[in-house]
Amino acid sequence: MFQGTGSSVGKSLLVAGLARALARRGLAVRPFKPQNMSNNAAVTAEGGEIGRAQALQARAAGVAPGIHMNPVLLKPQSETGAQVVVQGRVHATARAREYQAMKPSLMPFVLDSFARLRAEADIVLVEGAGSASEINLRQGDIANMGFARATNTPVVVIGDIDRGGVIAALVGTYAVLELEDAALVRGFIVNRMRGDPMLFAEGMAQIAARTGWAPLGLVPFFDGARRLPAEDAQDLAEQPRRDGAKCRVAVPVLPRISNFDDLDPLAAEPEMELILLRPGMALPGDVDLVLLPGSKASIADLQALRAEGWDTDILAHHRRGGRVLGLCGGYQMLGRTLSDPEGVEGAAGSVPGLGLLAVDTVLSGEKRLAEVHGTTLADGQPFTGYEMHIGRTTGPDTARPLLRLADGRADGAVSADGRVAGSYIHGFFADDAQRAAWLARLGAAAAPAPHDAAVEAALDGLAAHLEAHLDMGALLRLAR
Missing domain, CATH: 3.40.50.880 (Class I glutamine amidotransferase (GATase) domain)
Incomplete structure (x- = not known):
């Protein structure tokens, strides 16, 4: 399971890249996100809906998207309320406090969907939501450590160096986790490094020393990500001015x-x-x-x-x-x-x-x-x-x-x-x-290259990028 120090640290993209990399090794891979919050959704063959990120991850794994890849999807309708989609269908509309009370009743759906994917795959790549350190939301949690504990799933925590403060973010996550939760964390990844990676070698060592987590990779910024669908509206990239545009x-x-x-x-x-x-x-x-x-x-x-x-x-x-x-x-x-x-x-x-x-x-x-x-x-x-x-x-x-x-x-x-x-x-x-x-x-005039081909090339490039910068052997040894 890949959890993050915060939102938008690159969890969705890393899972997509790993799904493609492991599928190319011949493994049957399934993506899974217990709870997602996004208005960017995809329709599945069953006639349900899931987060668009899980549809992209399914594509990366070479399988059709299905409702069990994202059993709980929250679609915000206001600042405080959202539509709750469970296993592909609208289940309820709830304000934030109401949803907190609802979460324990949704865990059986989450576990059911997870069991279905485990039965058909060699490996399931689980994506957390938001931050692993949101201990104020830990009670009844189904998205991060609550799910990991319920399924005894080993966890890797991702931090984003591009936003700054990544040492504090990772070490701080370790510091606030309950002991039983922290025991499930096996390693960490630092994402979106720009510049000379040797400049952060000491940073990786310090994080490992202060947490006891294995350093599993320092991933350079991947420019090809702009060719893949964004999950959140705030991630919509500003488009360059094209002076020669028709x-x-x-x-x-x-x-x-x-x-x-x-x-x-x-x-x-x-x-x-x-x-x-x-x-x-x-x-x-x-x-x-x-x-x-x-x-x-x-x-x-x-x-x-x-x-x-x-x-x-x-x-x-x-x-x-x-x-x-x-x-x-x-x-x-x-x-x-x-x-x-x-x-x-x-x-x-x-x-x-x-x-x-x-x-x-x-x-x-x-x-x-x-x-x-x-x-x-x-x-x-x-x-x-x-x-x-x-x-x-x-x-x-x-x-x-x-x-x-x-x-x-x-x-x-x-x-x-x-x-x-x-x-x-x-x-x-x-x-x-x-x-x-x-x-x-x-x-x-439209470009001659097919759009689907560009997306596939971006996924292949991402997979190769992660193969080069992550300890894939260590990741596979952590998986059960």
Whole structure:
């Protein structure tokens, strides 16, 4: 089990790289994260959802993602509350204090999922959540030492030298752990080293001496990580300005943005400049497309968009002849009204949308989770993707759907002038033909290299990177 001194120290990436490295050695590998908190989710073949990081780790291991790889997924809807997904399905909605009381009842689901993976694998790589040293949350813990103790799983603690203070972070983690918890820790890894690794040789020795943990590797910063999906919105990398870009796409980064890996294939295109609009920024007047991404709480994010003044900017962009595309929650925001009569995502009520599409959305009913494929109606280009949404959208513009699914259903809507469109489908920009068609509409050409090939190359590069800098033999000897 890989736990961290804090959030975003690189646990997800290291597990993905190790999954690929061990799979290349011929082992049957399964990733597992007892509890994840992320609005970046993936749909599994069973029709459930798990954290996007575990889907990437499954891909690295050469297996299809499954609901048991992440049995508890928390999807934040507000500052204090989240949707609780258990073994792929919505289980409850809970505020933070309510969830703390709920956790012990979720441990049987966690242990059940873990047992299923152990039965089918040579090795299970377990990823912790947040920090191993959060002793204030230790009672009832299912994500870190609580899980490790329940399953007698050996633990490796990861620290991030790039953020500074890594000696204190690792030694401090050792200092606050209960004796029974500390006994499960077998070693440590220092991640994201920049510069000469010899400069930290003494640091590694000091950590080992003060903790008794085995030093298992000092891992240099891996630049190829930018080609892999980010798990958390705060990890969305700022995109470089591309002076030779043929088109510019602006994306408002809203507080509850979800499924933002929709952006990754676009960010990799050399003839496209992707602009991430952060709070306080104005929408540039020369962008070709405004893309409204998915949202875990569409009404709350629409209010945030208005608070930033981006609604005025988007309407002005459209009046100048610009294009607008909304995906899932972003599609809902483009309509005339957005209603939540049952309080599914927050307080019950209805708000006006941006009015760029003649559609109305009501948030109700069960969440739809499914892998899909089909074609765009405008040009017959194929796509693959997935649905992950609640609500029903109706209105005159749905008579001009954007997509036709293979089962015959129409999806999305297009405005009468053809410059505004919306869809509930995630992931279709990852389809090379579909992405090339969108770029062509914006006056740019897609790169010849397939997107999937770039992701696979990044995973292979990460695996080789870890093979070179971790004591793989020692890691395998620690595993039971």
